[in-house]
Amino acid sequence: MNDYHYDNQTVKGFILSSIFWGVVGIVVGLLLSIQMWSPSHNFPPFFTFGRLRVVHTNGLAFGLGIGAIFGISYYILMRLSKRPLLFPKLARFHLHLFNAAIALAAVSLFAGMNQSLEYAELEWPLDIGVVILWVIFAVNVFGTIIKRKEEQMYISLWYIIATVVAVAVLYIVNNLSIPAGLFKSYHLFSGVNSANVEWWYGHNAVGFIFTTPILAMFYYFLPKSTGMPIYSHRLSIIAFWSLVFAYLWTGAHHLVYTPLPDWIQTLAIVFTIFLIAPSWGSVVNGFYTVGADWSKMRTNYLTKFFIWGITFYGLQTVQGPTQSLRVVSQLIHYTDWVPGHVHMGTMGWVTMTVAACIYYIIPKIYDTEIYSEKVANIHFWLVLIGQLMFSITMWITGIQQGALWKAVNPDGTLKYTFMEVLSKNYPYWQLRTVAGLVFTVGMLFFIYNIHMTIRKGKALAAAKA
Amino acid sequence: MANSALYKNPILFAVVTTVVVLIGTVVTMFYPMMTPEMHPKLEGLKQYTPLQLAGKDVYQQEGCVGCHTQTVRPLKTEVLRYGEYSKAGEFFYDHPFLWGSKRTGPDLARIGGKYPDAWQYKHFEDPQSFFAESNMPKYGWLKNNKLDPADVEAHMKALGFTYQPEDIALLNGKSELDALVAYMQVIGTSVKKADAGDKKKDLSVEPVNPFKGDPKAIASGKELYSQNCSACHGVKGEGGIGPSLIDDEFLYVKGDLKDDDYFELINNGTQAGNVEEGRTMKGGMPPYASLGRDKIWHLVSYIRSLQGK
Incomplete structure (x- = not known):
């Protein structure tokens, strides 16, 4: 049978990374909750509520959420395609790049590099990093599905494909910005229009990060475990x-x-x-x-x-x-x-x-x-x-x-x-x-x-x- | 239907999914973007000056948008509390919009010009000195961060805002706190103050305080005074950022004012150029109409007690 051993290590790597970032995000969340009733627990400049809030949301959405999505999607992908990942080394690189990007993202948010767009706070150099991460994911998703050894695509694969496609469109459009320095940019859109683009993105980040990939997991693992x-x-x-x-x-x-x-x-x-x-x-x-x-x-x-x-x-x-x-x-x-x-x-x-x-x-x-x-x-x-x-x-x-x-x-x-x-x-x-x-x-x-x-x-x- | 080619061909599936997600995207996002409806601009709206833009950058850097909104909804009590509801054309130069989605602190859409600069500085340094129960972090440390004029100039250029070389030179020695205060003072000012709510022009109020000398009213007024007034007018009314309330000079002229004048000043605030009893205001005090009639009279009772009257 197929040897998934190498890919399993990548899956495990993503899972443990997502748990690690999850802990960071949750601890920051606890501190934020204390700052809400005790302003003396703000420690400027890096640990004020304003800066920590985005570390919390990004750490959990991108660190815990996307980390788990990458790892668990890879796991599902191999089982439903009845084969290892098409590009196992690329997937391993994906893992390392993911951790580097999340670490840099956290540092940049602590430092106050913030586009002030909810769930799209990261500045443009990191946006490019996120796009590269996503392209690598897409290559392995589509590559592995195309070369699958199972005729039908099960429901979970539909949700993973939808996630790949929709997040790509959403993330790229909303992060279009005017660079104004290495760590500073301005939203390409302004005023009312900026608001409309941001919440078209923001709500669908919920839809295609907190919904579709999680449904992919649900549809795969509920039958598996029961x-x-x-x-x-x-x-x-x-x-x-x-x-x-x-x-x-x-x-x-x-x-x-x-x-x-x-x-x-x-x-x-x-x-x-x-x-x-x-x-x-x-x-x-x-x-x-x-x-x-x-x-x-x-x-x-x-x-x-x-x-x-x-x-x-x-x-x-x-x-x-x-x-x-x-x-x-x-x-x-x-x-x-x-x-x-x-x-x-x-x-x-x-x-x-x-x-x-x-x-x-x-x-x-x-x-x-x-x-x-x-x-x-x-x-x-x-x-x-x-x-x-x-x-x-x-x-x-x-x-x-x-x-x-x-x-x-x-x-x-x-x-x-x-x-x-x-x-x-x-x-x-x-x-x-x-x-x-x-x-x-x-x-x-x-x-x-x-x-x-x-x-x-x-x-x-x-x-x- | 599950046996169709669609569920066997990932590329076809991806293409169909893309088309399906783009329909709503085009109708609610791309199409409106192409219409002038989404790019309105008020006549009086000005581009940000370099100092104001630097302040807006600080506002973004510190994540102020996590706790403060900048949009007043067209709801009665919201207009009462904050002022005129937000207009689409106010935000033309905001890249990005900063409307926010949570009011842990109050809305700031009409904060510009509401308080004098001195109030803003003191409030940023120690919000609890104004509002003992406030949960806002202190931001006095921003004054140690000096602005880099070259950076700010690059930001102005990126946005295509016009500026004079003198405006950039003015930034030398200015701190992030200076910039933030400058930004505070310009927010929402393209909508004329005269239109702004939060005050009533023609008050029909009793000429004499109905709670005059009432000990309960004085006690209530004392509480209100410490929450709303003492930071500017001093704990005993001796003055500070704002003028003394216990001397014999009101609105820069010797001689006391009547009870109903006190009421109107508290209710409407002092807007530069307005006249009360022949005395011209220079501005600086925000309106406190949101306290309501009884509480304003309680304050008058307390101030009178401070004066020994």
């Missing part, structure tokens, strides 16, 4: 095409009530509501797959991660469209509700699904079993509780903030000053730090489990040799 086939192939086809079609229309729901032309806002809201359908297509497909035997939730620890992950995806994709409605947006936009929303998707859906994939892959690579299902279960409950505490606390904060900002006296004047509203947030912000700690401890259990599994695998390999 031994049950996906419920409906037809449903996955409909969900796929309607998702990739509708996503690109929705960016302007981030700009509701701004000076962006109303028709673009309204169109975005309409398509955002529509997007519930394809999102729930995948949710339903996941539920019905396990629905054939719900006892798997008890007996197979990975099923729990996948089903709760897809459940949070389902909740996220109902909450998001609800937020886009003008009547809801006017209350919760710009409040702490929004980080509550984002973290349900990232801590609930993305991190849970990625962690489950890693639990599946690492023992396979080492030809052993997971070190401890019990530790995995502790990990599961801690991240679940941490995430729920985080999100629910922030939703309450956001509603309170929005309501107090709007409150008026009988004579029509405002009831609360900005500071009065802000000072009421402190208990919630402190609770959020506790929630973050619970989540972090959960992630430490995960890392410990992976570490011990690798040790066990190495010991077994040594014994065999």
Whole structure:
């Protein structure tokens, strides 16, 4: 049979790198959460809230997220193509370049090199690095699929192809800029237009980094780990095409009530509501797959991660469209509700699904079993509780903030000053730090489990040799 | 349908996917970009000066956009709190836009000219001296970072902004904090102040403070004073950035003002050129209409108590 050994090392390299950057991102997140209620924890110039926030978002989206996407996509790609990667050495180079780029990205953001475009903060030399990384990925994805030894392309491959194509278009267009020095550039677009391009990109970064590649993982690993086939192939086809079609229309729901032309806002809201359908297509497909035997939730620890992950995806994709409605947006936009929303998707859906994939892959690579299902279960409950505490606390904060900002006296004047509203947030912000700690401890259990599994695998390999 | 060539040919699949993602992209992004609707420019809008642009660069460098928005939504209470809602044509020279998406701190779309420079400097150095419960980091350290005029000139050139050599020479010795303050003072100023909300021109207010001498009102006023006024007017009203409230000079003229004049000054602020009781204002004080009628009267009660009246 095929020898995947070399490529497995690359997959493992990406997985461990993504865990490493994940830890960096989470620790920075904890510090940020403390700075929200204790400004004396800002340490200028490198550790102020303004600079750290982008290290947090980029570290987790690009370091943890994309690192895991590269590694796990390579794993899926080989199995679904029934062959090793077409360019294994290129993939190894890809890994090293990825780590170098993320390290430089972190340094540059600490240094304040920031384009001030959300999720596209990196300055132009790093943008070029990201494009090179993506081209290498695309070459291996398409090369390996073209030379595959399996006639059909399984659903996961569709989602990986869509990811490759869409991210390329999004990233290149939004990062078009006017260089003004080695580490400084200005967005090619300005004002209202700049806003429209940025959120067309920003929302679809969510769509094609936090959604499509994670769905690729879900569709591959759920059947693998439960031994049950996906419920409906037809449903996955409909969900796929309607998702990739509708996503690109929705960016302007981030700009509701701004000076962006109303028709673009309204169109975005309409398509955002529509997007519930394809999102729930995948949710339903996941539920019905396990629905054939719900006892798997008890007996197979990975099923729990996948089903709760897809459940949070389902909740996220109902909450998001609800937020886009003008009547809801006017209350919760710009409040702490929004980080509550984002973290349900990232801590609930993305991190849970990625962690489950890693639990599946690492023992396979080492030809052993997971070190401890019990530790995995502790990990599961801690991240679940941490995430729920985080999100629910922030939703309450956001509603309170929005309501107090709007409150008026009988004579029509405002009831609360900005500071009065802000000072009421402190208990919630402190609770959020506790929630973050619970989540972090959960992630430490995960890392410990992976570490011990690798040790066990190495010991077994040594014994065999 | 799963057996069609589409699901067997990755190149065909990629091409179809590209077309599908480009439809929404073209309709909502490329097409509008080609229309003048997306490139509006207010008549009075000016390009940034080198110092202001350097300040905007600092704003981006420090990630201010993570906590502050720069867009006032056309909602009643938002206009009351911040001022006139944002116009599409205000942002023509903003590469990129800096509207933001989170208000951990207040919106800054109408911050330009709201406070005097001295307020901005002191607030950046120690935000908590103005608002004890503020969670804003201190930014006084920016004054140790000197601007590099050559860099700023390169940035002006990249954006195609016009400038005079003198403007670049002016940057010598200026710090990032100077630049940031200059930027603060220009944000949102292309929309005329006269149109800005957050104040009522024709107040119908009682001539005499209805809470005069009320101990509860004085206590409430004391609290409000320490939150909103003491940083400029001093803890006991002795003055500082703003004038003394306990001497006998108001608006640069000897002689006290009446209760309702106090109310109007607090409510409307002092806009340069406006006249109150024959006294011309020089500007500097922002309006506090957002406090509401009762709280403004409480403040008047407290200020009177400071004066021993």
